[in-house]
Amino acid sequence: MSPDPDPDPVRLGDGDGTGSLTNVTTRVRSALVRFVGALRTAGVEVPGDGSLAAAESLAVVGLDDERRARTALRAALVSRPEDVETFDRLFNRFWRRVTEAVDDRPGGVDASSFDGGFASDAAGDDAVADRGTDDSHESGDDGRRSTVSQRLGDADASATADGDAGTRARFSPTGPSDRVETDPLGGVATDDPTAAVRALTDAIASLPGRRRVSAVDGRPDVRRAMRRTHATGGVVMEVPQRARRPDAVRGLVLVDVSQSVLDTVDREFLVRVLRALTDEWRTARTFLFDTDVTEVTAALRAASPEATLQEFDRLEAAWGGGTRIGHALTTIRDRTPTAVDRETVVLLVSDGLETGELSRLEAGMTWLARRARRVFWLNPLAVSKSYEPACRGMVTARPHIDGLFAFAEPADLFDIARQLRHRQRPVGYRHDWRRTDR
Amino acid sequence: MTDAIHDDFETLTSERLQSLFDASDYVAGDEITTTVLLALKLGRPLLVEGEPGAGKTELAKVLADGFDTDLIRLQCYEGLAAESALYEWNYTKQLLAVQSEHDGDEGSVFTEEYLLERPLLRALRHDGERPPVLLIDEVDRADEEFEALLLEMLSDFQVSIPELGTVAADTTPIVVITSNRTRGLSDALKRRCLYLHVEPPSFEKERAIVRRKVPELDDVVAAAVCGVTERLREESLLKPPGVAETLDWARALTALDGIPADDAVPADDGTDTETDRLLTETDIRSTLGCLLKEVEDVERIDDDTMSALLAAAETPRT
Numbered sequence: 001m002s003p004d005p006d007p008d009p010v011r012l013g014d015g016d017g018t019g020s021l022t023n024v025t026t027r028v029r030s031a032l033v034r035f036v037g038a039l040r041t042a043g044v045e046v047p048g049d050g051s052l053a054a055a056e057s058l059a060v061v062g063l064d065d066e067r068r069a070r071t072a073l074r075a076a077l078v079s080r081p082e083d084v085e086t087f088d089r090l091f092n093r094f095w096r097r098v099t100e101a102v103d104d105r106p107g108g109v110d111a112s113s114f115d116g117g118f119a120s121d122a123a124g125d126d127a128v129a130d131r132g133t134d135d136s137h138e139s140g141d142d143g144r145r146s147t148v149s150q151r152l153g154d155a156d157a158s159a160t161a162d163g164d165a166g167t168r169a170r171f172s173p174t175g176p177s178d179r180v181e182t183d184p185l186g187g188v189a190t191d192d193p194t195a196a197v198r199a200l201t202d203a204i205a206s207l208p209g210r211r212r213v214s215a216v217d218g219r220p221d222v223r224r225a226m227r228r229t230h231a232t233g234g235v236v237m238e239v240p241q242r243a244r245r246p247d248a249v250r251g252l253v254l255v256d257v258s259q260s261v262l263d264t265v266d267r268e269f270l271v272r273v274l275r276a277l278t279d280e281w282r283t284a285r286t287f288l289f290d291t292d293v294t295e296v297t298a299a300l301r302a303a304s305p306e307a308t309l310q311e312f313d314r315l316e317a318a319w320g321g322g323t324r325i326g327h328a329l330t331t332i333r334d335r336t337p338t339a340v341d342r343e344t345v346v347l348l349v350s351d352g353l354e355t356g357e358l359s360r361l362e363a364g365m366t367w368l369a370r371r372a373r374r375v376f377w378l379n380p381l382a383v384s385k386s387y388e389p390a391c392r393g394m395v396t397a398r399p400h401i402d403g404l405f406a407f408a409e410p411a412d413l414f415d416i417a418r419q420l421r422h423r424q425r426p427v428g429y430r431h432d433w434r435r436t437d438r
Numbered sequence: 439m440t441d442a443i444h445d446d447f448e449t450l451t452s453e454r455l456q457s458l459f460d461a462s463d464y465v466a467g468d469e470i471t472t473t474v475l476l477a478l479k480l481g482r483p484l485l486v487e488g489e490p491g492a493g494k495t496e497l498a499k500v501l502a503d504g505f506d507t508d509l510i511r512l513q514c515y516e517g518l519a520a521e522s523a524l525y526e527w528n529y530t531k532q533l534l535a536v537q538s539e540h541d542g543d544e545g546s547v548f549t550e551e552y553l554l555e556r557p558l559l560r561a562l563r564h565d566g567e568r569p570p571v572l573l574i575d576e577v578d579r580a581d582e583e584f585e586a587l588l589l590e591m592l593s594d595f596q597v598s599i600p601e602l603g604t605v606a607a608d609t610t611p612i613v614v615i616t617s618n619r620t621r622g623l624s625d626a627l628k629r630r631c632l633y634l635h636v637e638p639p640s641f642e643k644e645r646a647i648v649r650r651k652v653p654e655l656d657d658v659v660a661a662a663v664c665g666v667t668e669r670l671r672e673e674s675l676l677k678p679p680g681v682a683e684t685l686d687w688a689r690a691l692t693a694l695d696g697i698p699a700d701d702a703v704p705a706d707d708g709t710d711t712e713t714d715r716l717l718t719e720t721d722i723r724s725t726l727g728c729l730l731k732e733v734e735d736v737e738r739i740d741d742d743t744m745s746a747l748l749a750a751a752e753t754p755r756t
Contacts, residue, residue: 045625045628047625047628047629048629049629050629053482053632056480057476057480057632060475060476060479060480061472061475061476067468068452068468068472071468071469071472071473072472072473072476074469074633075472075473075476075477075632075633075634076476076632076633078633079485079623079628079631079633081487081635084635355674355675355676357619358620358621359619359620359621359622
């Protein structure tokens with residue numbers, strides 16, 4: 001059955017209470033089309049004939065009841081639960097415009113006034129995209145804050161009550177929530193991972209650094225050419241070339257901070273590695289994720305690891321929470337797409353125990369693999385010799401990664417560097433120092 | 439069988455539809471009622487998504503029951519093909535007919551006589567007084583090729599059989615498609631449907647569901663059951679319990695008859711003894727399999743979580 005492209009105007013005002021809507025039906029329809037356009041711009045997957053379906057739905061339920069109208073339009077225009085929040089936000093503006101037009105100007109509606117909110121939506125994709133992004137940032141941040149701050153707030157309240165100032169955050173990952181003592185760093189003896197990070201950086205470097213070395217496809221090395229002419233009586237026999245040595249990395253570090261990861265990886269070690277990566281790499285953006293995503297790049301540049309942790313607290317970056325890798329990836333894709341480009345090496349620290357939707361994980365990994373230069377997955381669980389990447393998250397993600405490695409101590413980073421330097425050999429946790437004699 | 443609604447869809451109201459749900463003990467909020475009403479009035483398929491056990495399949499059953507019509511169910515699975523979903527030729531009968539043609543009875547073997555109807559075709563050719571309810575269950579389990587098969591049917595409510603021609607529905611069936619979101623559905627399929635996402639129920643709604651579906655369970659215990667389930671959903675579980683699991687658990691508790699509902703009044707001195715509790719740790723541990731279907735989830739219920747669950751069971755009573 002094909003939808004009626006031009007629903008009977010009277011039916012939009014079905015009922016006595018909305019009879020006056022008849023003369024503004026065109027405006028309502030116009031606002032509806034703009035509303036659908038705004039939804040699309042905000043990233044909502046609206047079907048191609050969404051406007052028609054929405055008009056039909058409104059014709060059935062009328063404009064008497066906001067809740068029914070909202071439900072009807074949602075049924076017609078939204079097909080993913082994650083789009084509901086965006087829909088509701090834009091619907092509020094749509095509904096406000098419609099009711100204002102109906103209430104204030106029963107005899108007719110001035111187009112510019114009526115279209116006010118939605119006209120700007122359709123004015124330009126960039127403008128709408130910017131605002132949509134800002135809005136989503138805003139709401140997303142609010143949502144995150146409310147969740148995270150609630151967790152931390154609880155912890156803080158308890159901490160105050162208990163007089164235990166050391167209790168700052170809660171783990172609530174794939175297991176039960178649990179409080180974690182965040183003692184000052186240094187309590188656990190851990191090797192400094194800086195050297196290991198440097199070795200890793202050398203192995204995966206792709207950006208040209210400051211030093212120059214001989215090359216076959218570089219620029220002429222005039223000085224060397226002149227020196228060589230001494231041996232040939234001033235005759236230039238060949239022109240050596242030189243180029244900048246690749247020793248810099250542009251990276252993106254995504255760290256799963258669920259408890260299943262933190263049970264295996266020492267938190268101090270993790271912070272030190274992240275700080276070393278931030279120092280050694282040319283650019284390194286770092287995101288922590290559990291059920292939410294928080295960028296902590298600036299915090300990692302703090303003067304000391306302790307200061308970094310204090311910054312984490314200030315950012316309300318919670319340690320713990322269920323692992324939603326797909327959500328994290330798609331959030332980064334939507335909000336900070338420039339974090340990854342074709343020169344970016346991505347390190348993803350996670351156990352792969354995804355609790356979110358696998359389709360979303362696959363979408364995120366596909367985007368990451370297509371966009372980044374290399375994607376390396378550092379899995380703390382792979383330190384076990386009996387480890388097999390058989391969990392659903394790893395099975396979904398594995399086709400999209402360039403290497404799956406164990407990660408729990410500096411030796412692992414040295415070993416990753418060793419494997420990556422031998423470009424002809426297979427790489428991965430099966431070939432690391434724990435399982436071989438190397 | 440409930441009192442069937444014999445109104446025409448054109449005059450059907452949300453109040454009447456709500457009464458249909460009530461008569462079938464199906465607790466539906468405004469969102470479900472309005473969306474179903476839209477689907478009926480517009481003649482569009484309804485795509486229902488939500489966690490397993492949220493009541494998606496039940497919705498189709500309730501509609502069939504309420505409208506006093508047939509429920510035609512197509513359970514999707516990986517590898518589902520047209521032969522199982524749409525139609526199939528009766529090859530044996532055709533073969534016998536071809537062999538018997540030597541006796542002088544010549545004719546095509548691609549006629550109605552040799553056609554085996556499968557659920558989709560049966561729904562289109564339904565000759566009942568009222569349109570049937572076609573339930574395409576768990577469509578995300580089927581391959582994407584099967585979705586393509588559905589497109590023609592869902593947009594025009596007709597299918598093309600090369601040997602016979604086009605079969606169109608006299609009366610548009612009520613189509614309910616359910617999905618557990620194990621994979622994304624194609625845009626083409628979603629475009630043809632109205633969308634309804636069944637959210638996990640609130641405490642009050644779940645309590646009402648338990649009260650209706652398991653009336654033999656004491657109301658106070660039902661509240662405790664819902665409190666525990668609600669608290670359990672706050673944990674990060676691989677498979678959080680849905681409404682179906684709550685109902686299973688409620689029935690299990692009833693069957694075990696281990697809940698001293700009448701004695702569940704707190705002691706006078708206010709002490710919290712094991713017998714005072716509506717649900718004891720033993721009750722929950724012994725029946726946890728009704729709620730959690732993954733061994734990892736069961737292992738996550740440690741003593742702290744159990745204490746939280748027991749506290750949640752007590753909370754609604756106060």
